[in-house]
C-alpha cells in the first residue's frame with residue numbers, strides 16, 4: 229500500500245536500516261583509520277628508539293626513545309622549519325623527503341644524499357637536551373638540504389668551500405633568530421623554572437663560537453692561491469672548520485643585516501656559477517644578480533685564485 233508521500237512503511241524501515249548500517253560503517257572506518265595512522269606514527273608513550281615520527285609530508289625523524297628528548301628535537305625543528313620557509317618558501321623547504329636521526333657514535337653531523345627524492349640528516353649529539361648544539365647542527369644540515377634542491381647541485385657535486393661557509397654562517401644566523409624570537413619556540417615554557425631566559429644562553433653560545441675565529445683573517449685579503457691549493461680547501465672544508473672561521477664570522481655579520489629575500493639567492497643561485505675547476509664565478513654572478521652588492525660582499529668568502537691560462 230502506498231503512503232501519502234508515495235513510500236511504503238517497509239521501504240522506510242529499509243531506509244532506516246540502511247542509514248544505520250552506513251553510520252556504523254563510517255564510524256568503523258574512522259576508528260580503523262585512526263588506528264592505521266597511530267601504527268604509522270606511534271604516540272610519544274608508545275615510541276621506541278628508532279621509530280619514525282612524521283613531522284609533515286616531507287620531514288620525519290627517528291625517535292630517540294626518550295619522550296623529552298623527542299620533544300626538544302621536534303620543538304627546535306618546528307622553529308627552524310618555519311624560519312627556513314620564511315626565507316626559501318614552502319616548496320623548497322619541503323621539496324625532498326628527509327629523515328633526521330641522531331647517532332651518538334658518529335664521526336660528525338652529516339647529510340646523506342640517498343637519491344633525488346630522499347635525503348637523511350644525521351646529527352651527532354650526546355643528548356638533544358643541548359638545545360644550542362641541536363640548532364647549530366640541524367640548521368647547518370638543513371642549509372645543505374636547501375643547496376641539494378638546486379638542479380646544478382645534483383648535476384655537479386659541489387664546491388664545498390663556499391657551501392660549507394654558508395652552512396656554518398646560517399647555523400649561527402638561525403641561533404640568533406631563535407634567541408631573538410625565543411618566545412615563539414614552545415621550549416620557552418621551560419623559562420618558568422629558570423632565573424634568566426634561555427635566550428641569553430643562546431647569545432652566549434653564538435658569541436663563544438665567533439670568538440674562536442677572532443684572530444683569523446679573510447683569505448681573500450691575502451695573497452692569491454693556486455687552483456690545486458683551492459681544490460685542497462674544497463676537499464677538507466667539511467671537516468676543517470678552523471680554516472674558514474674568518475669567512476664564517478664575516479658572512480654571519482652580513483647575514484644578520486640582510487633581508488630574507490637577499491639571503492635566498494645566495495643558496496638557490498650559487499651553483500649556477502660553479503665552474504668545472506670547482507670555484508664560483510662571482511664576477512658573472514655579480515653582473516646578473518638582483519642584489520649585486522650582496523653577491524659582491526659574499527664573493528669575499530672565496531680566496532683569490534690564480535687561474536693560469538694554458
Ligand SMILES: [Zn+2]
Nearest residue numbers: 372392395466
Ligand atoms: Zn656541512
